[in-house]
Amino acid sequence: MTEHDKLTEEKIFESATEVFLDKGMDGARMQDIANHAGINKALLHYYYRTKDRLFDMVFEKIAGLMFKKFAPVFDETLTLDDKIRFFFREHITFLQKNPRLPLFILNELNRNPARMRRLLENIPVKTLWEKLEDQHPEEIKAMNLTREKIPQLMTTIASMSVFPFAARSVIGAIMEKAGYDFDRYIEERKDYAAEFVIAALKNPKDNPTI
Amino acid sequence: MTEHDKLTEEKIFESATEVFLDKGMDGARMQDIANHAGINKALLHYYYRTKDRLFDMVFEKIAGLMFKKFAPVFDETLTLDDKIRFFFREHITFLQKNPRLPLFILNELNRNPARMRRLLENIPVKTLWEKLEDQHPEEIKAMNLTREKIPQLMTTIASMSVFPFAARSVIGAIMEKAGYDFDRYIEERKDYAAEFVIAALKNPKDNPTI
DNA sequence: GTCTATAGAAGGATAGAC
C-alpha cells in the first residue's frame, strides 16, 4: 500500500466520520461522504466495501475515544475529591473538542443493542466499582456512600459532564435567548460541577440514604 | 368526518409515533407505520400527505408533552427545596412512562435547528429565571446562588433527570452487568437526585463561587 | 375511505474502461 493510497483511505475515513457524526447512520448518504472527500462513490466501496462496514469502523473509533476517557480516572493516585475534579476537567475539555460525540454514540448504541453488548465485553464493569471502594475506604465511609448509591453517584457525574453536550442544541438556544454564552457556561462547568458534587458528598447529614 | 375516520387517523398517528420514536425520522419507513397500523401505505398519504408532515405533527405533539412538564414547577407555592423534590418526582415519573422521549427530541432538535427556534418562540425563557429569583429571594441569598450560577444549577437538575433515560441503553447494560436493576435505580433516583441537589446547595462553604 | 398497482426518484453497490 503506497503513501497515496493511505491518504485517500484516510481522507475517506475522515469524511465518513464527519458525515456520520452530522447525520447519523440512517441519515448519511454515501454520496455525501464522497462529495466531502472530493472523490466518487465507487471509491468508497473499493476501500470499505459497504456502508455498514464503513460505519462500523467509524463507530468503533469514536466509541473508543469516548470511553477511554473514563478509565484513567480510576488509576490516578488522588484523593476522591481530586479524582472528581480531575475527571470533570479532563472530560469536559475532551467534549469541548468533540461536542457531537455524546449524542452520536447514545443514538447508535440505542438503535443497535448488539453493539452495546460487544462494547461492554471489553470493559470490566464490576472492577471499576470495586477499585473505587478499595482506593477510598475511609472517604466512602465518611460520606455514607453505600454500595447501592455508587451507581447513583457515578451516573450523576456522567450526566453533569455529558448532558450539556448531548442537549447542546436545546441548552445553547435557551442560553442565547437568556443572554448567556454557551461556551463560557461550559468553561465554568469544569469547576462548578466538581465543587457541586463534592459539596453534596460533604454534607452527609442531608445526604440521601435511600 | 365520521367516527370511523377519526379512529383510522388516530391509529395512524399512534403508529407513526411508535415507529418514529423507535427509528427516528431518517430510519422510519412509511411501510413500517402502515404495517403497525394494519393498513396500507396509500392511506398514510391520504390522511397526512407526506412523511415530513406526518413527522412534524408527531414531533410537535411529543415535544409539547416533554416541555410542558417543566413549566408548572415555577407556579407551585413551595419552598425551593420542595420545588426541587416536586420536580424530580414528577419529571422522572413522567419519563418512566415515556422513556424514549429524551433521545428522540434531542436528536431531532439537533438535526433541525429551525425547529428549536420555533419551539422557543412560545417559551418565555427569561421569565423562568426571574420567577425563581422573585419567589425565593432569601433562599437564593442564603445559598450564595448568583445569577451566573442559575443556568449551571438548572442544567444540572435537568441532566440528573433526563440523562439516565437518554443513556438508558448504556446505563442499563452496565447496571445489568454489575448486578443492579435499572428500574429500581430509576425509582430510587427520584429521591436521591432531589436530596443530592439540596445537599449541595445547603453546603455554601464548599459551594462553587466561580 | 380503502385497496392494488405502479410511477418516479434515490440510494447502495458493481462492472469495466483507463
Next chain:
DNA sequence: GTCTATCCTTCTATAGAC
C-alpha cells in the same frame, strides 16, 4: 487506484378501481 456508467433494490408518493 480511480473514474463513468449502470444495475438493482428500496422508498415515497400517486393513479385509479371499488
